[in-house]
Amino acid sequence: MMEFLNRLSNTFYSGKTKPLAWRKSQLLALKRMLMENENAIYEALKKDLNKCQFESYISEYQYVLKDIKLFIKNLKKWSSAQKVSTPVLAQPGSSKLVPEPYGTVLIMGAWNYPLQLVLSPMVAAIGAGNCVVLKPSELAQATSNLLANLIPKYLDNDAFAVYEGGVEETTALLKQRFDYIMYTGSENVGKIVMRAASEYLTPVTLELGGKSPCIVDDKVNIKVTADRIVWAKFLNAGQTCIAPDYILVTKAKRAELVEALKASITKHYGEKPFNSDDYGRIINHRHFGRIVSYIEAQKDTLVHGGETDEENKFIAPTLMLNPELESGVMQEEIFGPVLPIVEVDNMSDAIRFVKDREKPLALYFFSNNQKNIDAVSQQTSAGSMCINDAVIFMVNPELPFGGVGNSGMGSYHGKWGFDTFSHLKPIMHRSFLADAPIRYAPYTSFKQKL
Numbered sequence: 001m002m003e004f005l006n007r008l009s010n011t012f013y014s015g016k017t018k019p020l021a022w023r024k025s026q027l028l029a030l031k032r033m034l035m036e037n038e039n040a041i042y043e044a045l046k047k048d049l050n051k052c053q054f055e056s057y058i059s060e061y062q063y064v065l066k067d068i069k070l071f072i073k074n075l076k077k078w079s080s081a082q083k084v085s086t087p088v089l090a091q092p093g094s095s096k097l098v099p100e101p102y103g104t105v106l107i108m109g110a111w112n113y114p115l116q117l118v119l120s121p122m123v124a125a126i127g128a129g130n131c132v133v134l135k136p137s138e139l140a141q142a143t144s145n146l147l148a149n150l151i152p153k154y155l156d157n158d159a160f161a162v163y164e165g166g167v168e169e170t171t172a173l174l175k176q177r178f179d180y181i182m183y184t185g186s187e188n189v190g191k192i193v194m195r196a197a198s199e200y201l202t203p204v205t206l207e208l209g210g211k212s213p214c215i216v217d218d219k220v221n222i223k224v225t226a227d228r229i230v231w232a233k234f235l236n237a238g239q240t241c242i243a244p245d246y247i248l249v250t251k252a253k254r255a256e257l258v259e260a261l262k263a264s265i266t267k268h269y270g271e272k273p274f275n276s277d278d279y280g281r282i283i284n285h286r287h288f289g290r291i292v293s294y295i296e297a298q299k300d301t302l303v304h305g306g307e308t309d310e311e312n313k314f315i316a317p318t319l320m321l322n323p324e325l326e327s328g329v330m331q332e333e334i335f336g337p338v339l340p341i342v343e344v345d346n347m348s349d350a351i352r353f354v355k356d357r358e359k360p361l362a363l364y365f366f367s368n369n370q371k372n373i374d375a376v377s378q379q380t381s382a383g384s385m386c387i388n389d390a391v392i393f394m395v396n397p398e399l400p401f402g403g404v405g406n407s408g409m410g411s412y413h414g415k416w417g418f419d420t421f422s423h424l425k426p427i428m429h430r431s432f433l434a435d436a437p438i439r440y441a442p443y444t445s446f447k448q449k450l
């Protein structure tokens with residue numbers, strides 16, 4: 001076993017992580033770490049993804065601070081035992097459900113929101129009373145280094161460790177035994193994690209990705225629709241797991257939508273998005289090449305954007321109209337600033353299109369028609385659904401966040417995160433009184449009575 005894992009496991013065994021006062025002290029330490037290093041966090045995110053300060057603030061820094069606040073406020077309530085009823089057969093007696101921490105949890109994050117995707121699950125794991133090994137993504141090197149540097153300075157080193165590295169190091173880490181694993185990233189690595197976890201029957205939460213459809217109905221406020229789609233798609237230069245991957249729209253509405261999307265892109269990122277302070281860059285040259293290949297293969301279908309700059313890993317907000325459905329851009333998760341628009345005949349066609357593919361992480365439907373809203377919600381499956389907006393549902397901690405089918409399993413956010421990192425232990429407490437002899441063998445006399 002890796003030495004630091006021994007340390008964490010001994011700490012958990014000692015019971016140190018169980019008192020609520022200790023959990024709270026660690027959450028407060030994490031809060032202090034964020035607040036005292038706010039600028040260093042923005043710098044790391046800028047270096048990794050050219051993330052502008054506003055996006056870093058709302059989707060990483062402030063996002064985790066809000067989580068901490070929510071957990072501190074609810075810690076006592078969420079961790080309390082819940083009484084449940086006890087049937088006559090087990091009377092006199094009482095029954096309750098007691099959340100207990102699993103032990104040492106491994107949290108592996110992706111590079112696109114490199115701070116939030118490891119710290120938000122970590123808040124939940126601490127709140128539930130676990131020890132944590134954090135494995136940030138090596139692709140967001142600056143943020144990974146920053147976390148590895150800061151966490152040991154602020155948090156209890158007996159209970160927490162940051163483990164950095166790429167495929168080789170992670171492969172070695174996954175050979176170790178954990179009590180729970182939460183993985184955020186691609187489907188392929190998700191399978192590797194699940195296979196490794198099966199060796200010890202370790203439970204997993206897999207937060208994966210996929211192609212999240214965005215269906216636009218005929219009766220919508222076109223300007224608001226376009227602005228919301230453009231914001232959600234080009235945030236972080238399209239590198240968001242719940243970004244609208246492609247649009248489905250009817251032939252009748254298509255021209256109006258394309259014009260509104262173009263106008264919105266220009267309004268928010270300017271005539272030359274390269275010069276916009278608010279527009280991100282692609283994480284590395286490999287992903288840059290992957291996204292550029294989608295554009296090159298479907299060049300004839302471009303209706304906006306398409307400019308790229310390899311040295312700066314820049315890809316302009318790009319719109320495609322009716323790319324071939326067999327092409328890479330319509331077969332793989334795009335995870336970049338390219339938005340294909342696909343025409344359908346009607347909403348039933350759109351529903352069929354979605355149902356013919358893997359279950360997505362998110363599904364967006366812009367519509368004012370309740371009958372169509374009901375049809376889409378009832379006939380399609382997705383990790384989450386948002387009507388008349390995109391991505392924004394993430395701000396509601398009352399909603400569990402997670403995938404279904406190929407987009408993942410398990411969920412977190414708010415209390416759902418607390419529950420994910422807790423085993424809900426049922427405890428029945430019986431009295432020694434009223435011990436009915438009828439339940440004991442030999443059963444003959446009982447059977448004769450039946």
Ligand code: NAD
Pocket residue numbers: 108109110111112113117135136137138139165166167170171184185186187189192206207208209210240241242333335361403408
């Ligand atoms: P990534 O390459 O950073 O990988 C994520 C983690 O897996 C890292 O910690 C990395 O070190 C590890 N890893 C990579 N290859 C490995 C291997 N061969 N063996 C063991 N470990 C390995 O991130 P990614 O996978 O490129 O992330 C992008 C994907 O993540 C997209 O599909 C996106 O939709 C998804 N995503 C999902 C969510 C969500 O919350 N559901 C959030 C963000 C991203």
